[in-house]
Amino acid sequence: MILRIPMLNRAQPLARSHSNAQDHILAERKRREKLTQRFVALSALIPGLKKMDKASVLGDAIKHIKYLQESVKEYEEQKKERTMESMVLVKKSQLVLDENHQLSSSSSEGNRDCSSSNLPEMEVKVSGKDVLIKILCEKQKSNLIKIMAEIERLGLSITNSSVLPFGPTFDISIIAQKTSDFDMKVEDVVKSLSCCLS
Template identity: 30%
Template sequence: MDGLCLSEIGGCEDGRIGRGQLEDGGDDTQYKSKNLEAERRRRLKLSQRLLTLRSLVPKITNMNLATILDDAATYIMELQNNVTALSDQLLETEALCEDGPKALVDEIDAAQDMEANGIKPDVQVTSIDENKLWIKIIIPKRRNRFTKLLQTLSICGLELTDTSVTTFKGTMLISSCIRGPPGEMLKASQTKDLLQEIFKGI
């Protein structure tokens, strides 16, 4: 009877289980265990990222994966429409301001005015969290400069929020939060270098 049982389990004609079969069984169990652990880690990461996405999107109608992604896509499209609308309003406002002769003089003499008032161009970037920075920028006022900044940042995948823009005697002061793409870490030093390069071109 013992021989029969062993034969059925091990598949050996003489009823003995070979050493190689035992080792193979152990490897298979270990392989399955690694796969299960990898799958658990993958599901945990996915769950964490979905929670992060849920926290960024104000309106989530359901907690299943398809709904979260659909609501996030809708929210992103709304933001893009808002950016377009605000950019159009800004262009109209700047166009109205540029019609006045004083605005044109301020633009030409912006750097001289800043220097005369003891104001120096400056870019400050402070980290708030991994995906959000606080920026403070002092630059000479130029035609459409802020609009070009928004457009360039959008191309780079960056977004300004809680923005304040003040102009005085040829100087433009921009205070804002800058947010990167979800899941991407923003570094203050790299963002500062990027902003300085952008201002050279606009």
């Protein structure tokens, strides 16, 4: 009796290992392509990049991130220091129109102290170098001239202004910046503007 031993098919494991190797090569190629794409994207975010090799890109990226962290830290410190001062001066308005539809005040027209007049109503806010001034005053062109002149006299440079008529009054909003001549507290600004309109 002759025993027959089946022959092992060696081609099958070889084909399988060849297929695994091909898959591995493709996976590695994709990984490298992704890595290259990420480096290109990273290099586009780094200002002033001179060398495009991976070591240079990573080195410059680290420097740039450190710079950004320092900038954020400085900004946070400035933000803490930059406190906003504000003062509001509100007086009860007693303005009336007479029979000729002219604006008149119910208070006497004698010698008036600047603190006793019924208008203006105003709000002054200071944040760093920026100053916001809001004024509600009698609708007279001379008041606008007085306000603008006083603001410049105080050492403020007007960057934007808006004047809206509101009934018998002007609603004025002014944005200004401190110049080197400006050295006043917010209360003094309010007092000066209030007095110039009295």
